[in-house]
Amino acid sequence: MDDGYASVMPANAYNWTAVWRRNYLAWRKVALASLLGNLADPITNLFGLGFGLGLIVGRVEGTSYIAFLAAGMVAISAMTSATFETLYAAFARMDVKRTWEGILFTQLTLGDIVLGELVWAASKSVLAGTAIGIVAATLGYASWTSVLCAIPTIALTGLVFASLAMVVISLAPTYDYFVFYQSLVLTPMVFLCGAVFPTSQMPDSFQHFAGLLPLAHSVDLIRPVMLERGADNAALHVGALCVYAVLPFFASIALFRRRLLR
């Protein structure tokens, strides 16, 4: 049985690139529509909440609300972008389109495919997160170098949420189940993790719980970088995000093996 799990893990360090390039080729055909679709939502939120609510709220943690929110929006858009790419597009490739089945006829393993999909979803997060950063920098709410410095964390955030979503699609019988994950996991996380208001406003127990969630670690890394402050406990946050990326990755491979190779 152990032998069986070894044979589905990534076969080498580069096989996944073929899957990434497949997705890139498909994306290139619809790049403009995809970019607009991905950006419209977070930018609307940024302006709507930032300007609208910002006037009422005033300054938060020593900065304007819109600058505070911009950093949170970068993390949120990295999260949603990787999540949706995995939930909908990767699920379609795994299930209805049978793309994965075709790939499994070749020398690629299930692990190679999952890794390629994760890196691809993270790439889309980088695109979406960076775009929000660029909007914020253009408006003067962040510096250009700080946006550049945030990219590695955006990418890691993308990997984390793609990896978590991979577990969801390995278990979900159909698209209909994704809504549970979105409304019961992602939406609460947006409000618990300090993306739109400081966690210090919540009761202690909520703060402790929020401290365990992956988005909180992303926000705690991205916001100080974008506001050009020193991040506390950076190594802890990076470590936690790595755990959130790696464990679901292996779990999803084992679950896909049960689902697809039996």
Place this chain on the structure above:
Amino acid sequence: MNMSNMAIDLVGVRKSFGDKVIVNDLSFSVARGECFGLLGPNGAGKSTIARMLLGMISPDRGKITVLDEPVPSRARAARVRVGVVPQFDNLEPEFTVRENLLVFGRYFGMSARTIEAVVPSLLEFARLESKADVRVSLLSGGMKRRLTLARALINDPHLLVMDEPTTGLDPHARHLIWERLRALLARGKTILLTTHFMEEAERLCDRLCVLESGCKIAEGKPDALIDEHIGCNVIEIYGGDLDQLRELIRPYARHIEVSGETLFCYARCPDEISVHLRGRTDLRVLQRPPNLEDVFLRLTGREMEK
């Protein structure tokens, strides 16, 4: 490594899902350069066997060797030299014909340059030269099948595993695929083919194995199987009272099978029977040489779904 002359070797393979036994103690071998058929109705276990050969399903028991590699433990090494034509298309509908080949070649670790070098000959083989830059979603069913075949050849495989390669195609498209498969056999490729088309099996396969409910019920060359199990002409009779007909022709028939509304009568001298049926305008009588369909009917007592 010393290459054996066997492309595929199955010994005592068994697979069940829950209580249901899908493949039961199956053994067969396929020699290099041979076209071997797995013939049986839907649900006989053909696709499960094909997936086990690729290492996509592990057998509960038994030993599988594909191109000298033990499967599933070294299935990945075997798959490098195997091409697959699946039962259901999994081409990339949004990509062009050329892009499909490019993307698939990269899964085998081929460089763009290597892929570009083989694409023209693959397109020519699949008769898709004029469609290279057409999106797959715009191709006909037959063209998609031929592209799937070309895709399966991109890594220049020794062995092709084809799961019902012509199911759902019209006769013209089917004949074109058969002709292409014969061309591959002439080049020395080995083909493992699953099918429920008797005609396909008779035309293409050097040897075949007849399956029912996961069990092998016969194995051999198509004409030898027909000779062994039937060995005489067949008269099909439709219409009339089947019981009455059976009594009427019993003295002249070697064997009689009834399936649905049809009576199959196997006889050395079919003319003796024809004489007795002369003038019976309520019957439709067809006399023909025996085929694999008759073998299946003889062995299982029922017809294979068409």
